[in-house]
Amino acid sequence: DSGVTQTPKHLITATGQRVTLRCSPRSGDLSVYWYQQSLDQGLQFLIQYYNGEERAKGNILERFSAQQFPDLHSELNLSSLELGDSALYFCASSSLVQETGELFFGEGSRLTVL
Amino acid sequence: AQSVAQPEDQVNVAEGNPLTVKCTYSVSGNPYLFWYVQYPNRGLQFLLKYITGDNLVKGSYGFEAEFNKSQTSFHLKKPSALVSDSALYFCAVRDSNQGGKLIFGQGTELSVKP
Numbered sequence: 001d002s003g004v005t006q007t008p009k010h011l012i013t014a015t016g017q018r019v020t021l022r023c024s025p026r027s028g029d030l031s032v033y034w035y036q037q038s039l040d041q042g043l044q045f046l047i048q049y050y051n052g053e054e055r056a057k058g059n060i061l062e063r064f065s066a067q068q069f070p071d072l073h074s075e076l077n078l079s080s081l082e083l084g085d086s087a088l089y090f091c092a093s094s095s096l097v098q099e100t101g102e103l104f105f106g107e108g109s110r111l112t113v114l
Numbered sequence: 115a116q117s118v119a120q121p122e123d124q125v126n127v128a129e130g131n132p133l134t135v136k137c138t139y140s141v142s143g144n145p146y147l148f149w150y151v152q153y154p155n156r157g158l159q160f161l162l163k164y165i166t167g168d169n170l171v172k173g174s175y176g177f178e179a180e181f182n183k184s185q186t187s188f189h190l191k192k193p194s195a196l197v198s199d200s201a202l203y204f205c206a207v208r209d210s211n212q213g214g215k216l217i218f219g220q221g222t223e224l225s226v227k228p
Contacts, residue, residue: 002157033215043204043218056213090157092216100146100165100208103216105157 003027006091006106014114018079021109025072025093031055032074033094033103034066038087049074081113116141118188118205120219127195127226135190135222137205146208147188148216149179153201161203164188175199195226 003026013019025032034046036059045058049068060066063081068074078085088110092103118139127133139145146165150158162173169181179190190203202223206216 002159031214042220045215045217048213048215050213056215058215094214102148102160102163104160107157
């Protein structure tokens with residue numbers, strides 16, 4: 001158990017809909033990272049927050065947004081969903097920005113868009 | 115830009131034989147390198163990391179990795195493979211210039227047959 005909690009584990013929805021994925025980092029970790037894993041794209045970095053502020057942005061679509069709340073949990077919002085958004089979405093956390101330590105990953109949220 | 119490459123999509127090994135999963139890297143500055151393992155429908159689990167010091171790094175579940183600066187490689191190894199080692203393995207580099215996110219290779223599917 002990494003200590004990172006993601007909900008929901010599975011989500012099935014229709015095209016055009018909006019969903020919210022939630023992540024609770026390990027206790028004490030200030031940094032949260034979101035990744036998308038799909039068969040054709042591999043593991044893609046989406047966005048990072050540190051103590052409530054956006055720190056780095058990757059290949060995140062404009063239809064997607066995220067935020068980190070004062071209690072340090074984070075949410076990834078996916079809107080106007082398309083079939084191609086079907087993927088496994090991972091959250092990871094670490095204690096400091098630009099440290100040399102590993103990231104701790106949650107079990108992921110599997111999104112299926114029909 | 116930081117990057118890692120895993121040249122093999124799949125590696126097949128007989129149980130009891132040594133295994134190697136290859137990774138090469140391209141970084142500016144000091145490389146902070148990691149190996150993760152992903153079992154089916156699970157999150158990524160940290161195996162080991164190289165930050166500095168000894169070129170041979172020991173990690174979880176009997177795995178080790180050899181850092182080779184001249185060949186810009188960080189291959190994952192295990193002296194005797196187990197069927198339970200069958201999983202997807204990812205090499206990653208920490209991007210210290212951009213918030214500290216991990217940049218992953220495409221992954222290598224390891225299959226260990228009895």
